[in-house]
Amino acid sequence: MSAGRTARDRARTELTREIKDEARRQLADGGAGRLSLRAVARSLGMVSSALYRYYPSRDDLLTALIIDAYNALGAAAEQADDGPTPLARWHSACAAVRGWALANRYEYELIYGSPVPGYRAPQDTVAPAARVALVLIGIAAEAGVPDSELPPVVHAQSEAVRAVLPDDLPPGALARILLAWTQLFGMISFELFGQLVGSADPADEFFGYAVGRMAEFVGLTDRG
Amino acid sequence: MSAGRTARDRARTELTREIKDEARRQLADGGAGRLSLRAVARSLGMVSSALYRYYPSRDDLLTALIIDAYNALGAAAEQADDGPTPLARWHSACAAVRGWALANRYEYELIYGSPVPGYRAPQDTVAPAARVALVLIGIAAEAGVPDSELPPVVHAQSEAVRAVLPDDLPPGALARILLAWTQLFGMISFELFGQLVGSADPADEFFGYAVGRMAEFVGLTDRG
DNA sequence: ACAAAGATGAGAGCAGTGCTCTTGACAAGG
């Protein structure tokens, strides 16, 4: 559908976006649990029931925010995927993910925190959700990281993943990237959710250290 | 205070525990966001306002549940910390953590998911929260894992942590354990929160694989 | 050009929430 032919269509798409924007703004103070349709409607000068014409339920509004968040994070990672060597790109991309998470705390929580109660993620979210992983995979693929031994089931799962990937990577490398991927988000979540207080907090240096060790683990070197 | 002298005291401590137990039960269907004081009171055959005599607010009840959850998880890890070699103990302890998380999904969410909106963890939670990390540290300490190079800030942070530890570990080892610790919970969170669907799901084998690589990374070998 | 059809915003209302305050009953200690 285009930008909307009739005046009503234009008003509709615009209001839909305004509602989402206001919701994102309100997300910033209190997180998803505190997001209130009524408050969003109030801020927009309309009554809560009118809002249901644009988002059938609170969950639908959340879904829209979740997809946006995945895409924003993915875009940040893709944009930072730049540098003279694969290792530099790896560091840059990981730092961008962390930077986005720190700057957009509650949006990060929305996608990598505990699932919103009663909410079931629709299929629309899986493609945007994969973007960060694809960045890491792309870097490793261009660097040509080595294969490694895998348990049979993990090997099979890696093969299955490889089948749907644009880049070609040996299963052992894929499994290691998957591990690094969970490490990356595990560390960011711990930092954001206050689990590192008392140990590696502030976490800037520790994060860089960990990202470097993960690069080694995956097989990225500085030879470009 | 003892078990309570007067009949009133006994009734009070008992009801306090019953409320918590019922709340934990209700946690199992819907998570913290859906825990309702009124529903708990209803299940106990009392009116919601009466419940406030025992827990001044919803957050206080949540705090009690959080401390219990940390302790239950810590106890599970400590109990599983057993085996002929440090490597075996490492695998067993990590598997126990994952097992507890899978069996107590919503309690895990309570402590390692996104923080409950508006909730600020009191100091009482930090000691129970450290138990799992202490298990990992204990294993590495007894195995005598090697030191390794660290960036200066990370080195300083590791030294600060070491100062408050019962076991003695070189800073480089401590930093690697910290990294493995974030990896462990990152992986469990990803599995539980549905982030692995489409890649390493079911995650049993992948989890074992990852735990093994982390053991290598920390410096645990099979020589005992 | 005009009427039918459809989209929209407002309002009332339902069932639920956390939490507070008051009231009347009961047990404990002086």
Next chain:
DNA sequence: CCTTGTCAAGAGCACTGCTCTCATCTTTGT
């Protein structure tokens, strides 16, 4: 015995998501 403090209950406040109805306004088909 009688005061003091604890307790469960109930009413009530300010919220929440969501549904339904109704009047209005825009688009569309004739």
